[in-house]
Amino acid sequence: VGDLSAAELKGKKVFVRADLNVPLDDNQNITDDTRIRAAVPTIKYLISNGAKVILSSHLGRPKGVTPKFSLAPLVPRLTELIGVQVVKADDCIGPEVEKLVASLPDGGVLLLENVRFYKEEEKNDPGFAEKLASLADLYVNDAFGTAHRAHASTEGVTKYLKPSVAGFLLQKELDYLDGAVSNPKRPFAAIVGGSKVSSKIGVIESLLEKCDILLLGGGMIFTFYKAQGLSVGSSLVEEDKLDLATTLLAKAKAKGVSLLLPTDVVVADKFAPDANSKIVPSSAIPDGWMGLDIGPDSIKTFNDALETTKTVIWNGPMGVFEFEKFAAGTEAVAKKLAELSGKGVTTIIGGGDSVAAVEKVGVADVMSHISTGGGASLELLEGKILPGVDALDEAVASVSVTRS
Ligand code: 3PG
Numbered sequence: 001v002g003d004l005s006a007a008e009l010k011g012k013k014v015f016v017r018a019d020l021n022v023p024l025d026d027n028q029n030i031t032d033d034t035r036i037r038a039a040v041p042t043i044k045y046l047i048s049n050g051a052k053v054i055l056s057s058h059l060g061r062p063k064g065v066t067p068k069f070s071l072a073p074l075v076p077r078l079t080e081l082i083g084v085q086v087v088k089a090d091d092c093i094g095p096e097v098e099k100l101v102a103s104l105p106d107g108g109v110l111l112l113e114n115v116r117f118y119k120e121e122e123k124n125d126p127g128f129a130e131k132l133a134s135l136a137d138l139y140v141n142d143a144f145g146t147a148h149r150a151h152a153s154t155e156g157v158t159k160y161l162k163p164s165v166a167g168f169l170l171q172k173e174l175d176y177l178d179g180a181v182s183n184p185k186r187p188f189a190a191i192v193g194g195s196k197v198s199s200k201i202g203v204i205e206s207l208l209e210k211c212d213i214l215l216l217g218g219g220m221i222f223t224f225y226k227a228q229g230l231s232v233g234s235s236l237v238e239e240d241k242l243d244l245a246t247t248l249l250a251k252a253k254a255k256g257v258s259l260l261l262p263t264d265v266v267v268a269d270k271f272a273p274d275a276n277s278k279i280v281p282s283s284a285i286p287d288g289w290m291g292l293d294i295g296p297d298s299i300k301t302f303n304d305a306l307e308t309t310k311t312v313i314w315n316g317p318m319g320v321f322e323f324e325k326f327a328a329g330t331e332a333v334a335k336k337l338a339e340l341s342g343k344g345v346t347t348i349i350g351g352g353d354s355v356a357a358v359e360k361v362g363v364a365d366v367m368s369h370i371s372t373g374g375g376a377s378l379e380l381l382e383g384k385i386l387p388g389v390d391a392l393d394e395a396v397a398s399v400s401v402t403r404s
Helices: 034-048 072-082 095-102 119-123 126-133 168-182 201-208 221-227 239-255 296-306 328-342 353-361 375-381
Strands: 013-017 052-056 086-088 109-111 138-141 164-166 188-192 213-216 258-260 264-268 277-281 290-294 311-315 346-349
Touching: 013 034, 034 052, 034 072, 034 168, 072 086, 072 109, 095 109, 119 126, 164 168, 168 311, 168 346, 168 375, 188 201, 188 296, 201 213, 201 239, 201 375, 213 296, 221 239, 221 290, 239 258, 258 296, 264 296, 290 296, 290 328, 296 328, 311 328, 311 375, 328 346, 328 353, 346 353
Parallel strands: 013 052, 013 138, 052 109, 086 109, 138 164, 188 213, 188 311, 213 258, 311 346
Antiparallel strands: 264 277, 264 290
C-alpha cells in the first residue's frame, strides 16, 4: 500500500481514519487507551509536517445519534498525547464541520464526531463517503482494527479522495501480521488458544501452511482430545468439530508441522474462580471435572519447543486466565515470549485476549508487535484481504495530492 512518508503534507487537509474505539466505563472514563496511543505516531507526523488533521473514528455500535457513544470523552487524552489542543466537531459532515475545517491552522487537529452516528457509514453509502471525502485533500487509513469492515470511512471514501494511503500503525500491523508471518525467520512457531476451535479454524489452517511448530492450548484442546478418543470429563467440547480436529491433526502431519497438544491439564470441579482444582495427565481427565488450563509439564514442553524459534505468533489464551487459579499457562507463555523477545526473536501478539494477558504480566513493551485489532487480526491471519487495506493506492511516490 501507499506510503504516508512519500506524501506532500504542508498545508494539506488530511482525513485520518483511526480506530479510537476504546472502552469507556459508566462515567465515560477511558479504561484502556492503547488504541489512542497507537494512533499518535501518524497524527504527530502529520502535525509536524504542517498538515491539517481531520481525525475520524467510530466508537461502539450505536444505532443513530447516541450521546454515550460520542467521541467527546477522548479529547483530553488525545490532546495530552499529541501535545496540540484537539478541537471537537459535533458532527462528522455538514456546514458546521466544513467551517471548522476551514479555520484549522497548519498542524491543527479536528476530531469529528462518531461516524457510526450515520447508518450510511456501515452501509458504505457512496453519498456519505463522498461527503467525508469532500472535507480533505488526502486520505490516511490508520484504523487497522476496523480494516476488515467495508464501511464508508474505511473503504468508500477512497473512491473520492486520492491518494489514499496507509498510516504508520496500519503499515506496522501489515508488516508483522502479514509480512513477518508470511515470510518468517525460521523456525516459526504459532501458539493458538481460545475456548473454541470453531473460531480459530481459519487461523489454524492458514498458519499450518506457514509455521514449523504449532502449539495448541485453551478450551479448544478438548475437542482435539475427544477426536483422539480420550475422555474429557465435563470439559468444553464442540461435538460437531470432532472430524475437523482430526483433519487438522492429519494436515499438520502431512505438512511436517510439529503440532503439540498439552500433555497435562489443570482440571476444576466447576467453572468458578474458587473451584477445587488438580493437575492430571490429558489422558486421565476424571468424570465430572473440566480442564481450565494447561499443566506444568505442558508449559515445560512448550517452552522447550519455543527455545530455538526465530519468529513466534500468539493468538488466544491457554486457559481461563481471568481466574487466578487457571492463569499459569497463559502467563507462562507471555513470560516465555518476553524472554525470547529479549534474545532478538520476533514476537507477535495477534490481538484480543492474548494482548490482555501480556499486559497483565507486564511484558507488553518488550514484544516486537502487539496488534490493536481483534476481528481484523484474525481475518488477516486467516489470509483474508481486508477491504480497508485493499482500497488503498499502491504507491503515492509520484502522485500529487489532488482530490478526484
Ligand atoms: C473492534 O473493536 O474490533 C473494532 O473497533 C471494530 O469494531 P466493530 O466490530 O464494531 O466493527
